[in-house]
Amino acid sequence: GAGVSQSPSNKVTEKGKDVELRCDPISGHTALYWYRQSLGQGLEFLIYFQGNSAPDKSGLPSDRFSAERTGGSVSTLTIQRTQQEDSAVYLCASSLGQGAIYEQYFGPGTRLTVT
Amino acid sequence: TQLLEQSPQFLSIQEGENLTVYCNSSSVFSSLQWYRQEPGEGPVLLVTVVTGGEVKKLKRLTFQFGDARKDSSLHITAAQPGDTGLYLCAGGLRGGGNKLTFGTGTQLKVEL
Numbered sequence: 261g262a263g264v265s266q267s268p269s270n271k272v273t274e275k276g277k278d279v280e281l282r283c284d285p286i287s288g289h290t291a292l293y294w295y296r297q298s299l300g301q302g303l304e305f306l307i308y309f310q311g312n313s314a315p316d317k318s319g320l321p322s323d324r325f326s327a328e329r330t331g332g333s334v335s336t337l338t339i340q341r342t343q344q345e346d347s348a349v350y351l352c353a354s355s356l357g358q359g360a361i362y363e364q365y366f367g368p369g370t371r372l373t374v375t
Numbered sequence: 376t377q378l379l380e381q382s383p384q385f386l387s388i389q390e391g392e393n394l395t396v397y398c399n400s401s402s403v404f405s406s407l408q409w410y411r412q413e414p415g416e417g418p419v420l421l422v423t424v425v426t427g428g429e430v431k432k433l434k435r436l437t438f439q440f441g442d443a444r445k446d447s448s449l450h451i452t453a454a455q456p457g458d459t460g461l462y463l464c465a466g467g468l469r470g471g472g473n474k475l476t477f478g479t480g481t482q483l484k485v486e487l
Contacts, residue, residue, distance in 0.1 A: 295477075302478050304477075305477075316474060364475065366416075366417025367417050369415075369417055
């Protein structure tokens, strides 16, 4: 079956521009996560959606970052007025259940470069 | 503040050698997972451990969860070039809701 897909795979943008990153989770997965990964480093949690509950936004680094999940499926992460420190790989993951014990299935990521 | 520290950060070994990667924290985790990530891809789950002192084996990989549930280790026997990748531990904090806290990562390279 289809895994988690993300688009675009690469995005180069100028400082100050807005970007939108898209995530298509595995069908039927109720939980969706966004992470940020700097080169060769661990993952930094950004935001978590579970069903119709209010998202956990505790990891968003500033108010320039926002995300939504429409119809409980596709999610979009938006970064406004991008800065060079926003350059990283943005990973999306989905899981069947609610809780850290459930396996998270990751997409290939979007590599964002802010020039 | 990094809640999960991994060591070593980088490891380069020859095929056939054994190695151990450590994941340490001062916090207690309700569960702990190990992932492997290859370049250009997302992490892939290797194992989940939930009981203090638990040991799980997956072919040449042995995973252990510390008795106090604050640390874990991954041991690879007779490493092969296919084991090359970034190894990440990730834990669910007690009272931390539903999100995972990821470790700093260990970059492993196994050479012929």
